[in-house]
Amino acid sequence: MRAWFEYVDSLVGPRGGCLYVDVLSAGLPNVNVTTSRFWERTPAARREAGAVQRAVVGERDAHAERAAHNAQAAPQSEAGPRSERLLAIDNVSLEYRSRERIVRATQDVSFDVYGADRFVLLGPSGCGKSTLLKAIAGFIEPVSGTISLAGEPVRGPGADRVVVFQEFDQLPPWKTVAENVAFPLRVARKLSRAEARERALHYLDKVGLAAFADAYPHTLSGGMKQRVAIARALAMQPRVLLMDEPFAALDALTRRKMQEELLRLWDDARFTLLFVTHSIEEALVVGNRILLLSPHPGRVRAEVNSHAYSHASMGGVDFRESVAHIHRLLFDTHPEAAREAHR
Structure with a gap:
């Protein structure tokens, strides 16, 4: 090394x-x-x-130069x-x-x-x-x-910034699939129950799980649980x-x-x-x-x-x-x- x-x-x-x-x-x-x-x-x-070679400049000039560069x-x-x-x-x-x-x-x-x-x-x-x-x-x-x-x-x-982890068991087992997706929306986005469920159903449909909206996590396969986790993350629109x-x-x-x-x-x-x-x-x-x-x-x-x-x-x-x-x-x-x- x-x-x-x-x-x-x-x-x-x-x-x-x-x-x-x-x-x-x-x-x-x-x-x-x-x-x-x-x-x-x-x-x-x-x-x-x-x-072109950049000279060493002061910290303030370096930040300004960096911002200009990234814009271009x-x-x-x-x-x-x-x-x-x-x-x-x-x-x-x-x-x-x-x-x-x-x-x-x-x-x-x-x-x-x-x-x-x-x-x-x-x-x-x-x-x-x-x-x-x-x-x-x-x-x-x-x-x-x-x-x-x-x-x-x-x-x-x-x-x-919303994280999807490796573990399958990221979903509270006492909540349905739709409730798992809707809950953080109600807490963080302060949506009404109806608004949160509507958005949850939209993103569950995106990941192909609209038919399982009222199912509980223990009835899903590992891949399906990850799709619910992805739907929950995307619904937050991070x-x-x-x-x-x-x-x-x-x-x-x-x-x-x-x-x-x-x-x-x-x-x-x-x-x-x-x-x-x-x-x-x-x-x-x-x-x-x-x-x-x-x-x-x-x-x-x-x-x-x-x-x-x-x-x-x-x-x-x-x-x-x-x-x-x-x-x-x-x-x-x-x-x-x-x-x-x-x-």
Whole structure:
């Protein structure tokens, strides 16, 4: 691990940097090492910036420059017009306390999420991706760095960020399916009982469970429970939908079906999604942008544009080569592997 980072450090110089991977539909990813801040590393930003080098400026000027850059370099969303930066993670380090000691989960992680993104955090177990998602949800406070939503710092949980967890049993068993979806609407949105039920039924229909509105959770399969959890989250109409490995415990067939359902829902509503997984294949299919995190503690290794892939791509040569290439970026630690990726 040390050898790999020493090689990268030799490439990016004293200011630091990270790998940026641009997955092209015609072949293997191209890997580029830059020395600018992470939000300046998109292909659009490099094209616009050209050879111009920014000087070190004061903190106020740096923030103004960053805001101006993001207004110009926001990526083109699949919905059509350019979207604006919605979520900003800036040099975030996270820690949690185990029985024996304090554990550093992530180290100086930075990335931006734009409106209508399907942004995936990908990495091996223990890289801090779920901890990072919880921090974005407002459950954990960073030890350093900042998290902001629409320009406002995240200081705790809020209805603008709703989490769908991996566990099936997220639903109070004494409430019906419709009541499970409607309850947070009544609490957080202060809707009337009739208004909350109407919206709940609408989103249950979206996930194909309108016929089970009056059923209880114990009568549903694991996949159906997750669809209820997704309906409940979407009914809140959050600014960002946070999903923490929501399909990991499902069998392969149900998992694929749920992925297809999620993409269909996104195509219909174009919500902003932040999705955590440790499956490279799932990340390529679900996401249009993927952040690769190193093994513990999690650091940014690369960002991947994956909008060219879908379930129809699976099994194809390009898809298999991209899976293998991402695997090398995540796990190969020798300088020779890093040089191969750089080529």
